[in-house]
Amino acid sequence: MKSTRIAACLFLLGCGSQDPFVTTDAGPGPSEAAAPDAGLPPQFGDASVDAAPPPPQCATPPNVANPTDVVMNAAFTNDYTTYVLGLVPGIAPSKLGGCVIDANDPNALLVATDSEDSSGAIYSIPLQRESCGHIVGFAGNAKLVATTPYVDANLLYGPNQVMFYSQWPVNELSELLPNQSAPAYTIDLSTVGVGGGGPGGIGFVPPNLSDPGGLRGVTWPNGYWYHLSYSTSGTTYAVTASTQTATLPNGPGGFAYVPQGSPDFANQSLITPEWPGGQVAVYEVDSMGDPVVSTRRQFFDKFPVPWGAYFEPTTGDFIFLSWGSGNDQIYIVEGFTKPPPPPQQPN
Numbered sequence: 001m002k003s004t005r006i007a008a009c010l011f012l013l014g015c016g017s018q019d020p021f022v023t024t025d026a027g028p029g030p031s032e033a034a035a036p037d038a039g040l041p042p043q044f045g046d047a048s049v050d051a052a053p054p055p056p057q058c059a060t061p062p063n064v065a066n067p068t069d070v071v072m073n074a075a076f077t078n079d080y081t082t083y084v085l086g087l088v089p090g091i092a093p094s095k096l097g098g099c100v101i102d103a104n105d106p107n108a109l110l111v112a113t114d115s116e117d118s119s120g121a122i123y124s125i126p127l128q129r130e131s132c133g134h135i136v137g138f139a140g141n142a143k144l145v146a147t148t149p150y151v152d153a154n155l156l157y158g159p160n161q162v163m164f165y166s167q168w169p170v171n172e173l174s175e176l177l178p179n180q181s182a183p184a185y186t187i188d189l190s191t192v193g194v195g196g197g198g199p200g201g202i203g204f205v206p207p208n209l210s211d212p213g214g215l216r217g218v219t220w221p222n223g224y225w226y227h228l229s230y231s232t233s234g235t236t237y238a239v240t241a242s243t244q245t246a247t248l249p250n251g252p253g254g255f256a257y258v259p260q261g262s263p264d265f266a267n268q269s270l271i272t273p274e275w276p277g278g279q280v281a282v283y284e285v286d287s288m289g290d291p292v293v294s295t296r297r298q299f300f301d302k303f304p305v306p307w308g309a310y311f312e313p314t315t316g317d318f319i320f321l322s323w324g325s326g327n328d329q330i331y332i333v334e335g336f337t338k339p340p341p342p343p344q345q346p347n
Contacts, residue, residue, distance in 0.1 A: 059130035061085075062137065065331060071302035079263035080335035087329055088113070088125055090141025096321040096328040098155035098165060098254055098308045103178070106314055109135075111142070111330070112151040115307075115323065116168050120151040122176075133314040135332060146181045148174065153200045153220075153254030153273075153308045153323075157342040158237060159213075164202060166254075168220060171198035173228075175236045185236035189217075189228075193242045196222030201255040201272065201309065204343050205289035208260055209268060213343030215239070216289060218255060218272070223248035225290060230346050237346055245290045250274040250281065253323075254308040257289070258282065259316050259339040271299060273306030273320060280306050280320075311339040 061083035070082050087093070088111055097112025097120070107127045114120045123142035127135050150167040151174075158164050163176040171190050174183035189199060200220035205211045215228040225246035230237045255272035258265050267284045270291055274281055280300035283291035300306065307323035316336040322328045 058132035058134060059136060061134065061332065061334075069302070069304050070331075071300065073298045073301050075297065076264055076299060080333050083332050083334070085135065085137065085330040085332055087327060088123065088142050089138050090125065090143065091123055093327055095323050096308070096330070097151050097323075098153050099310050099319055099321070099330070100155040100157065100163070101312050101314070103157055103161045107139070109319075109330075110145065110155060110163075112148065112155060112165070112308075115152055116150055118149045120147075120149045120167075122146040122148050122151065122155070122165075129314075134317060134334060135312070135315075135319075146176055146183075148176070148183060152198075154202045154256075154310075156203060156310075158204065158215075159343055159345050160235075161342075162236060164215075164237075166199040166202045166217070168198040168200055171219075173199060173202065173217070173239060177235060185233070185238070187239050189239070189242065192228075192239055193244075194219065194224070194226055194228075196224035200253045200307075202228070203255055203257060203270070205347075206257045206260065206268070206340050207343075208340075209285070209289050210287040211289055211347060213345065213347035214289060217242075218248060218252050220253060220275070221251045223250070223252050227288075227290075232346055245288075246293060248272070248283075248291060248293065249296075250279070251276040252281070253306070254310075254320070256309040256311055256318070257285070257339070259311055259337040262316070262336040269295075271309055271318070273303070273309060275305055275307055275323060278303055278305060311336060313339060313341070 063084040065082040065084050094113040095115045097115030099111045102108040108124050124145045125142040126139040128137040128139040130136050150170045152166040152168040155165045161178045175185040177184045196219035199217045201218045205214040217226045217228050227243040229241040230239045252272040253275050255270050258269040269282050269284050271282045282297050282299045284295040305322045305324050308321045310319045316338040318333040
């Protein structure tokens, strides 16, 4: 049984020193009187012609990941950069699980703490964004928002802002209603045929594929990949059946679908940390959102005990965590496109 793990989290606004939502009036333009060289291009005309303003410059997060500890595969280094947000302020050192941006506050990240333990909980941590929207740091201390025993590598919003989250080693899935501090629904997934440990990762199929909004899960340590059928049940969503369609190697943890159109991903893909080997892998997926095992590539050749996986909605930045290092931290990778919104109804 794995003694330690890490799971994932998220980012929102910011780049440059000016408020991106404030428009500055540049004042009156140049005189309307015709100049002798008025017909020439501006660069050859009168110096009084206003020059076009330079494009905004996004701020760089303060902490680039240590290149000795974090080694990205060479196939991706031209388009992606890894930064460290660091320890979550306001909580004791803890094994981190999944994370997600608060559906009602783009500047707050919800993070699972004491992952895979009976004392598991979800905290909210305020974020600092630069003018382009990228998360560059924390803006205060974390506060407890929900008690969620055994919470693991994925937190994700489903229809009607119901939060789904995985639980390990109890092989359960739970759902948290908006503004509630304890789960409203929990299912023992063994009752619908899920085996292979328990659901480290869960995710919804993106809308560009044949099963938009379909729920998928992968177990740790066996890597069994499942379709999880679900349907409306009052204010929650009942998981009613499972079908195993693949087996992933190397102990996959949380996973997330790579936003369509991201550089170096010609086909729809997913990304998943491989905790035991300290690597992060990517797979192309088929039309149903299932990984094609033969397409595995390494996104990170080396990473300290990686776990969760999440693409934050404002910028598409990838957020994930370390799990069981003793000083578990949040990391962010810039370079991806924006992900689609959560599903609107069960599929």
